[in-house]
Amino acid sequence: MHRKELKPTRITEDYLVTIARLEEKYGIARITDIARSLNVSPGTVTNTIARLEKCGYVKRIPYRGIRLTKEGRILALKILRRHRLAERLLTDILEVDIDKVHEIAHKLEHDIAGIEDYIERKLEGKSTCPHGRPIPPKESYEEVPLTEAKEGKSYRIAKIILSNKEVAKEVNSKGLTPGMVFKVHEILPNGITIVVDDKHIILDNNTGSSIIVCEVE
DSSP states (O other): OOOOOSSOOHHHHHHHHHHHHHHHHHSSBOHHHHHHHHTOOHHHHHHHHHHHHHTTSEEEETTTEEEEOHHHHHHHHHHHHHHHHHHHIIIIISOOOHHHHHHHHHHHTTTOTTOHHHHHHHTTSOOBOTTSOBOOOGGGGGOEEGGGOOTTOEEEEEEEOOOSHHHHHHHHHHTOOTTOEEEEEEEETTEEEEEETTEEEEEEHHHHTTEEEEEEO
């Protein structure tokens, strides 16, 4: 049984956002990359990850690294959304120099919960931060890796993280692209079978974990 924090601490939020960014870039977060990003020791990261795992925010992938759970991802994307909206607010409205906005937004992201929609309206539909990275929409809170999809349910591919050449080759060979809708036919011990236009496609968990999906009716 997971032991949730009554209110996630700033340290928890910083870790979850860091892991989300590393997943966005590499498909998975390694202990060494987390330590480098947060400027802490690998030992400190290992201890914190153990606590986050008990809280149900992350899970370890043997011999690969760390991934966010659905609950961890929802929290991380909320914070990441606030951070990138804050960066836009600072550059577009307050005219802060772009080289300063990341550090300031990092402080604001913990304290502007509840006013994100107001900021977004003021920004008139801007979809990226000043550095060109996408601002997570509210709908993205429900995105999960394909490996966490449920049998019998239908999903749409939101994005594909080409974390290595093997994944890129497998995705291309299967003809999978963002926006594609499919149904999960069967969950296998080491993979998953999906159905696209009556065609059955088998994917291993390595590839499946790099395909981010959202459920459709």
